[in-house]
Amino acid sequence: MLPEIPMVFILLGLVAYTVLAGADFGAGFWTLAAGGGQASRTATRDHARHAMGPVWEANHVWLIFVLVICWTAYPVAFGSIASTLAVPLFVAAVGIILRGAAYVLRPQLRDARAIESLFALSSILTPFALGTVVGAIASGRVPVGNAKGDPFTSWLNPTSLMIGTLAIATSAYLAAVYLAADAERLGERELERDFRSRAMWAGVVTGALALAGLLVVRVDAPSLWAGFVSGAGLVMVIVSGAAGLATLVLVRRRRYGSARLSAALAVAAIVAGWGVAQRPAFLPGLTIEQAAAGRSTLMAVVVSVAIGAVVLIPSLVLLFGLFLRGHLDEAHEPQAPAPDTRPVSGAQRLRPVAAFAAVSFLIGVAFTLFGDEGWAFTIGVAGLVTCAGSTFFLAVTLPQD
């Protein structure tokens, strides 16, 4: 039981990353494929570009989450995966840097083609590379050991290529749904219509790819296929297919909110299906149970994820609540009124602060220099920090002549 809980976290993180960051990647895709709609290319690009600004960093952290849980809870598997699949992982990493750079630069560079293409290309490259990694693991091509697998065929093979492509298609689809919803919120009729039809098309393509993918798996990874067509694996495949069809209907009816939920369900179901189909193996010859770290490490992971979730979930709800309701759009409204202010008569209150700074300086220096045990250093550091803080306060509030 316990050895599998971190795997559940990993799969959940993977779903969140696919659904949330996937939509960011897809927005990049649509800046490349901006033609063919009623709205102009520039308007389309601007729309795709503005959409993700505030949330992409938070969405990106899901990837970090997956990595750190994997290396903490299943260290040997992580080492094997990272060394055999060094090439696609490196490509993904470079794609991530380029995308981050493009995000940072774009607000200042409205129409620079180079940045725009860089952004679009890295938005396609990264999900593709990460998809091939998933494919390599799913098709059992990562043996246990330091770079024991083939550096190229491990990720250049039918299953990997298929999952890589599917990752791009899913991203494009998720982004189109989101962008249509966002256009509706902004009252941009043309953009909304464009992205709605893009979403329909992308949805159909994604569905077709997924079906084709199953056939690829059947030939290329028979044991995975066996897991997909029996028991819980089969249920998950069916759920995913049904949810996928439902999103198409919902998008058609312009019920974008529900469409996004059902799209997330489709992704979640197929990821869960993968987990079930592959269980109990993690890598060939290594079960999840064998790969798992010891009990206290696993407990530590579970406890910290539980505590983390308590902080994280409300924060995420707050962020997406503000974001989806447009509270984080660029504002063109008058600024918030200045608060009631009290004139500060700094000068009189400075003397006690100065005394305080001096005392904490003496305490801090004495305890840090002459301490040799934990408690002494604690007092010393507290003294140094309060000294720094109060001196800062003094130096910046002191009136200047």
Add this chain to the structure above:
Amino acid sequence: MSVTAWASCLVTAAGTPIPPAEQEYLFLARQMQALSLAVHIPLVCFGVAFPVMVLYSEWRYLRTGDVMYRALARRWSKVMLALFAVGVVTGTILSFELGLLWPNFMASFGNVFGLGFALEGFSFFIEAIFIAIYVYGWDRLPPRLHLLCGIPVAIAGVAGSLFVIAVNGWMNHPSGFTLRDGRAVAADPWNALFGNPFFWHEWVHMYFAAFMVAGFLLAGAYAWGRSRGRWGRYERLALTIALTTAAVAAPLQPVIGDWAGREVARLQPVKLAAMEGLGPTTSGAPLHFFGWYNGSEVIYGIAIPDLLSLLAFHDPAATVQGLDTVPVADRPPVNTVRFAFQAMVGIGSLLALLSVIYLYVRFRHRRLPTSRWFYRAVVAAGPLAVVALIAGWITTEVGRQPWVVYHVMRTSQAVTGARGIPIGYGTLIVVYLCLAVALAWLLHRLSRIPLDPDLDVDLDGQADHAS
């Protein structure tokens, strides 16, 4: 059984779970790791220190109603977001690299220290979420709520650096596990990470360093602007806040450095010997400034008798362990470590002096210094602080060699067997160079956005802003 005893078992039983591959790329892998860290760490100094400065400005605005503070906080928060984003992607590279370059290290010990990164992941989540709300929410949220939303960003900066340095402290002073077949079993991650005597000084020292780096670099930008005639009230205010941030940290940094040095003397005597180039074990050991370690002693240096013993153990007669207590194969590259250490201490002393001068003038004469040389020194202080930062990490990391986990796993056992590291290294250099150029361009550009015209400022200093 002690960790050190296990270490000898490990060396004989070459049975790591993933056996070490050929070592041809070890050196490149180390360079690659060092390069990526050297790019990431100066950036995250801003992640640690900038939120505090921005929040302070906004808080002053709420207290005094002086819109200048608001303008400052707003403009800085844009820069903060840009630097944060670059910090995020460079940090992601580091996470990938841990697996790509050191798979054996991860495979053998991920279960012990991985928790630190998991916790760090959560603090990044919080940071990313609230930095977005803060920066994009300027005009949308009520002022007080807006300020509140900035506080988690500052806290997450502290927590994030704490967790990652806990990992580094563990690598330097590993504990909390049993070694079997070269792999950690029975790991107790909480104890290993946070019950570790080596990490507290690293964290506090790094935290102060972050304020110095961010403060001096930022102040340097305004000091440079001053020489170009940009010296309105806005600039003076910005410089005061940034420079004060750095100046209150710099004079205290040597005190913390002394603590760090004593911990190193206690727990990693070989590193201390390398920092000083001390060949034989000596009582009343001298300290050398400059000079060169020729394999047994420091030549051409200026020796100060007993000083090393005094500094390391606060006792001029204390015995300091020399490099010859361990076989040659177990010694770090002495000159690298020594040079880096001296650079850090030298720069640290100069910056402390500069800060004391600044604080003296500020308090004594209640104004900013006026000397042109002072502002030139401030311009230089930013890059120097970065050099000290990197030099400090070189001292710590190279001084730990040849171990990746001190006395437990050699770096050569950790490295990947994958080929193609030269290609990866080359690519990474190109990417980082482009990133640096892009970032420099962006910061320049952001600094040229004119201030809000309706700010009531003394217009003299503003003339240049219209450009």
